[in-house]
Amino acid sequence: MTKVFSTSSVHSVTITPEVLSKKVCRNIINQLDADYKVSHLGNLRLAYDGRKSAYTAGPLPFASKEFVVKLIDDDGGARRERQFKVSIKFAAKVDIHHLKEFLQSRQSDAPHETIQALDVVLRSKPSVDYVVAGRSFFDKSFGFGRLPEGLEYWKGYYQSLRPTQMGLSLNIDMSARAFYEPLYVIDFIRQYLNLRDPHRGLADQDRAKVRKVLKGVKVEANHQGVRRYKITGLSNQPVRDITFSVDGTERMTSIVNYFREKYNIVVQYPLLPALQAGSNSKPVYLPMELCKIVKGQRYTKVLNGRQVAEMLKATCQRPEERERGIMQATNNYNHDPMVEDFGLGVRNELTTINARVLQAPTIKYHGSGQHSTVDPGVGHWNMIDKKMINGGRVDTWACVSFSPQVDPASFSRLVIDMCRNKGMAFSANPLVPFRQAHSRLVEKTLGDIHRESTTELARGGHPVNYLQLLIIVVPDVPGHYGTIKRVCETDLGIVSQCCQPKNAFRPNRQYLENLALKINVKVGGRNSVLDLAVRRRIPYLTDIPTIVFGADVTHPQPGEDSSPSIAAVVASMDWPEITTYRGIVSAQPHRKEIIMDLYTEKEDPQKGIVRGGMIMELLKEFKKSTGHKPGRIIFYRDGVSEGQFNQVLLDEMDAIRKACTSLQEDYLPRVTFVVVQKRHHTRLFPAMHNDRQTTDKSGNILPGTVVDTHICHPTEFDFYLCSHAGIKGTSRPAHYHVLFDENNFTADAIQNVTNYLCYTYARCTRSVSLVPPAYYAHLAAFRARYYIEDDADLRSTTDGGGTREQRATEVRPLPEIHRNVKNVMFYC
The missing domain is CATH 2.170.260.10 (paz domain)
Structure with a gap:
């Protein structure tokens, strides 16, 4: 890499008239390269980023020059010639020295411009040869197939140059994308x-x-x-x-x-x-x-359920198959003249790294069951002969079926029998008669059930004064789930359990067990706890009162510019067990990533400044629930890209601090702030694919596999954790970044705490791929979108008033979730 170290340069590029399409910009620069490379560019190739910058392996013979480029446009139609002026001006030398210092941990700030330059060089040829989508390249030569409703998928690969402890590493992964099928x-x-x-x-x-x-x-x-x-x-x-x-x-x-x-x-x-x-x-x-x-146009809307299912079915690859695809993609680089010009080289084999497999925790159930503890196998266990650690009590309930094929009486009897079998106390009779209704009458039927329940409860003689649970068999046709949740949770104040007709028609034992798990936490129970937590043997978690937060922001689908983003924050409400979480949701400006309502100050004419926000409310609820003030905060933040780390940390840590001191002036619990990412392209393959000692049944790495060297950041505190067992395809580990740590976690400690928590997810008897508080926050934010979905759909079919920017900044608050719903894990 000696040539690139000493002479590489970056140049600013201006194309006149302005061109918005990156593809056309690349065509213009390619034509310029063909016309002037030998005569004016000193025989140097231009590595162009498609926007405003180009890189060369050596100095150009000029500091600034303007070229005239004639582009023949025969893109499906009459041939026409367009003329452009292209200005190329020297901007700077590529600072390779800074990069070398950073990779050797002698500089703390990453040289993003230099890494970007080398990334552009490696992307230069595939950007011309294939369809570009973000950091991925697609072409039918990699494989394609049909999807429902006029679409098709193309296969391709993702590419990104990243600084790691080994030096510069090229991250390659297989990818697939939906395209419009070239139909009339x-x-x-x-x-x-x-x-x-x-x-x-x-x-x-x-x-x-x-x-x-x-x-x-x-x-x-x-x-x-x-x-x-x-x-x-x-x-x-x-x-x-x-x-x-x-x-x-x-x-x-x-x-x-x-x-x-x-x-x-x-x-x-x-x-x-x-x-x-x-x-x-x-x-x-x-x-x-x-x-x-026209062929080759990306479909940028959100895929529906059928399309997603077909895409996954067609593109799902076992680890061995995926590894072969990645190896084929890497063969392109070492025969690329542009890469050779810059003195770069890419090794043809995957990186071999060391990993550890963390021990799974023992799960504790109620002592009245035949088995009160279980040691998970390879990331999973079952509920056979076990009872919930804290079975909930349901005195008032009802059941309605919107599907003609499911009888509400017989189905609910099966559900209740399973709930009782697992340790819940469940009244034998519904508060109001069973009901079968038409799918066109969903809202009216729910309102009728609420009215009848209220009338019945007013007569007295019931242990509680509200309907605790409504079991709902949803209609056979899709599209009603969101309406049901919105009406129940924001209008009527009813906790509901929805069931698909295909599953409820002839429910098997596994399905009924999973329903019982969900119902129990929705009525305030707990399914299981960690044995180590009960015995207070988990360092940094059970030694002092600790609250664990999860936070996420979900954004509207692409092309929808009138809907707000939705933030959700959940926090543990029990200690030392840490299994029950309370959630709060809030709407905020369109595509705003920083959570705005973590801490709020409002002017009140009578009271003056009123302080509040999500953090304050959850800290108060923790104190009310446990009798303790948290002495430690662990904050798992989902959905943040690396470019947003500093801003999110700055703003949200400030909000956490203000919330604590607003409760008590000298209240400063120690905070550990961890960002978790699942949407990345790092895959970990077993060294020997057929070794049953080091792989699970799906051929993936074992649950609990953790990597904190080699492929991790050169200077920051991060690690990859694959906490779940694979089911289909290739497992994707979660990537955890510890951005701020006042609790002085060791690497082992934060990895173990995170891995243990992955065994506390309430909805199944498996360890999950994402730490549960972050998972729950995602579920809560996704649920809250249903509360405004009908309005958003209505607006998207009309032109609407105001500019895009005006609509994006107008944020209407979410409907208030009823208190008796908010008190439990309604989003499960």
Whole structure:
């Protein structure tokens, strides 16, 4: 790497007129390279990032120069020549010395610009050869297949250059992405809407869906030679009713007549809306049947359940198969002239690292069961002959089925028998009669049950004065779950347990056990605890009162710019067991990652400044629940990218501090702030794939595998923990970054605490891949989106008022969750 160390340079690039497409920018620079490399660039190649920077392996013969580039655009249509001016100006030398010092831990700040330069060099060739999506490259040559509703998937690979304890490491992983299938638009909407007869036209709701899914998509029409258009919308009228003036004259004609007279084309679907290209002031209308979706366009919307299932089924790879794919991807680098110019090289084998497998904790159940403790096998155990450590009590309950195939009486009897068998106290009879209702009457039926329950409770004679649990068999058609949760939790104050008809029709024992686990925590019980926690034998967790927080922020789906982001914070409410969590949710500005309501100050005319927020409320509830003030805080924060670490730590630690001192001036519990990431591309493969001693049944590494050397950060405190057993595909370890630590955790201590907590997840008898408080925060935030989903869907089908920025900053508060719901783990 001697050449790159001494002479590499970075140059600023300006293209005039401005071009927004990275693909077109790359084409321009490639053409410049072809035209001027020998004559003006000193025979040096330009490694271009697609935006404003280019890198060279040596100094260019000039400090600043402007080039004229002629680009022939024959991208599916008439060939046309466009001319651009490209200015290349020397900006700086690439600071490799800083990088070497950082990698040897002699500099604490990472040289991001230098790492970016080398990353661009390695990405330069695949960026031209393949479709680029973020840090991944896709092409049909890697594999492809069909998905439901007019989509297809392409396989590819992810690539990122990262500083590690070994030096610079190239992170490669296999990837897959959804693309629009290159179909005629009429065939696409047939699949997308499951449309049987397009001759009948579209309902308003279907037209809104099609407009949303096709907006921004490129199509090609060949009625006047091949020509491409970008869809900007759909007409409000059917094709047959759209008229326009012919060649600027006063003579009006319809689209149907125009295509028949000019192109001898009979429009087959005159009742369908037309595709609109161009602007609203100068629209171009095209019949759907004449337009074909251009291949290679990424589908940026959120995939639905069927599409996700098909994608996973098609792309799920066992560790050995995934490893082979990664090895094939790495063969591209050492034959790349650009990489060779910069003196870079990539080893052709995966990195071998040392790892440890942490011991699983003993799980404790109630002593009345045949077995009061269990030592988990390979990341899982079962509830056979065991009873919940604290079985909940349900005195008032009801059951409704919105599916004609499930009888609520017989199903609820099976559920109650299982709950009792596992140690819960459950009243034999429902508060109100069993009910079977139509799926169109979901909200009305829930309201009726609440009204009848309230009337019955008012008569007296019941141990509690509210309906504790409503068991609901959801409708056979999807789309009602969110409505049920919103109505129950924010309107009526009912804790509900939803069940899918396919599972409730003939429920097996495993399904009923899992339902019992969920129901128990929803009514205030605890399923199991760690034996070491009860005996106060977990360092840094059970020695002094400790509260464990989990926090996450979920953002709206891509393209939805009117919905707020939703923050959720949960905190443990029992000590030393640390298994029960209380959750709080809050809406905040669109795509805002910092949690705004951790600490709040509001001006009150009578009281003056009123301090509050999520942290204060949860600390108070912990004191009320345990009788202790926490002396230690462990804060697991999910959903933060590395570029946001410093800002999140600064703002959220400040909020935690203010919340504590607002409760008591000298109250300063020691805080450990840990960011956890699951959306990364580091995969750990067993050294020997067929060794049953070092792999689980799925061929993955064993649960409890921890790595804190080699591939970890050169200067920061981080580790990878695979806390779960694989089921399908290749396990993804969680990546934990300890950003702030006043408790002076040793690496072993924080790894063990985190691993132990992964065995306390309430919804199953398995260790989970993400530390439960962070998992629960994600569930709570996801649940809260249902509270506003109906409104968001309604807004997305209309234009709405105000600019995008105005809508993004207008945050309407979430509906208040009823107290008796908030008191339990309702999000499980």
